[in-house]
Amino acid sequence: MVHALEAIELTKKYDTATALDRLTLSIQPGEIFCLLGQNGAGKTTTINLFLGFTQASSGKAFIKGMEVLPGASDTKKFVAYIPEVVQLYGSLNGIENLDFFSRLAGFKYTDTMLKGFLNKAGLQEEAHSKRLSTYSKGMRQKVGIAIALAKNADVILMDEPTSGLDPKATAEFTAICKELAAEGKAIFMATHDLFNAVNVGTRIGIMKQGNLVHTLFTKDITANELQDLYLETI
């Protein structure tokens, strides 16, 4: 079986510091894997290695069975990415931003289809034609989700996507993630939000100083138990 995401002994060192130490992990289609850990634990480094933004010191990363190489030109077509803060072009409106990124990814959608993606991401209709410079963080985050939806990627990597979102926006975001997972997409999410991780994730990993210390299924743990485990671990 081909894993959606796979890391084998994946290591990243910066001079003497080890940001990620021999990570071995696989994530299946339809799975939502939430990676927890303190700042500097290696969550973003893991995502950057899967995206090909940085080169591994040793070990290998795979997306749908294809090795991620520097630049990752072959594996990028399978991946969508939602950063912690979605920054887009302020002088373009929501539809234009979505159209631009979709075209870069090789998709040419009609306005109706673009609006459909924005609606699905939860962005209110009246905001579609407004310039991004007038958007709140949550609204920009929704355009980022729409970009990921429009790319129709099998793997979605998210770096603290709910950071700074209000509870309603977080709930909407959680619903979208579950919907995507139900469609067979694999989601890998780095987050600090323990309660949301339990709520949205199918599996959870806890990292400490570059090491994946625990992996567990969310069905086997409550939010409070996870919190205790997390605090013990870090």
Next chain:
Amino acid sequence: MKNIFTYEWKLFIRNKTMPATWLLMFGIGLYALYYGRSFSDTQLDTITKIDTAYQARIQTQLQRFSADTTTKEGMSDYRNVHDAYMNEWYTRPMVWKQPEGLQALSLGQSDNQPFYYNLWIYNNVYNTRQPELRNPDKLLAGNFDLSFVIIYLLPLLIIAYSYNVVSADRENGLAGLLNVQGVSQRAIVSGRLLFRCCTVLVLALLLSIIGIIINGVAMGAAAGWLGVNVLYILFWFSLVYWLTASGQSGAVTAVKLVSLWVVLLIMIPSLFNSLQKINEDAKMEIAEASREYGGKIWDMDKQLLADTFLLVKPEWKEYFILKNDTNDLRSVAYTYFTVYNMNRVGRGIDSAALQQQSRLERFNYVNPVFATQLLYNKLAATELNNFIVFREAASAYQQQRYELIAQKELSGEKLTPASFQAYPKFVQPVTGLTAGDWFRSMIPVMCFMLIALLLGNYYWKNNAHKK
């Protein structure tokens, strides 16, 4: 590429600063066209005035062939006009360098070099007072013509447009999202640079075409000018491509690009100037040459003077009748020796200037910017060479007239209206550039562009993961 162009256009239009800067530069370019045109118009007005006065003198001389000899004044006019030497004295022929259409776009040395000469018999083109400088600051900043706008100001616009073409995405938090879309960052950046290059090219070509139309520039010269525009702007964008490829911050890249601008446009030309040895005594040498023979000739024994003159001009022996008064011989000999001597010194000075020019051209192989400026001036026929060629043509024309007059003077032949009107006419020297000259002049620009592109590719390949 089409997608990038579409959205670059939207971003360009909606970012008010960019179109405003473009329009400002367009306005500056229009002013430069006005400035150049105004300078050329002043020269053309001067030429019209000179020509009108010269034609009036010719008409006056022609009327004197039928002067009323019953009056003392009429008799004097009649006698003088039939004397070739005296006729030349009163005619005072004028020659001028007809400005090319492109002069208004690239004034070059037009304000430093004489563009007309009074070929009065005792005048010497090498001893002509040069026109007053209209503004001494020009020596520092150059004329505010279109070539100045393109050479000096457009690179600043290019730097302002493009210094952050790579870093802006990273600095605005867009790099990750862009990088994951499947198009290489290099393709996105190349597309953006190409779009920005097009906006600057449109600006330069639009201004040039306006200048070409209003100044009635010939097709060949216009094509040469437009071609230089394209290569020069591509050269600057190749530098941007190279220096942005390292993926450093926008501020660092901007500092690097501005430093390069300073080195290419200010430091290297200044270095060349400081290496030059200028002959400050040149004017003095010509003045001395003009005086060297004066007293000797007027005091010399008539036969000795004739013998001396025939030593250097033996082919004139057949004209040497010596039946006229000694003043004829003395005038001819004096003019010949002084003019010959001044021409010799003057040509030496011009020859040194040409050598300096030749050194400058060789030096510009390491400075593509001034190689471009030189080519603009060559296309506009405002380069030092053009003025020296014109000066030599004027000198040769004066010599041609002098020899004709001297022969008539020495042989005692009276000038007639027909022979006066049959005097040779001045022919403007041809200074056009061939396609080969154009290509050779652009070699430094093309070589540096190629090197910058190769370096850019190298950095893109080796630093891709750092961006």
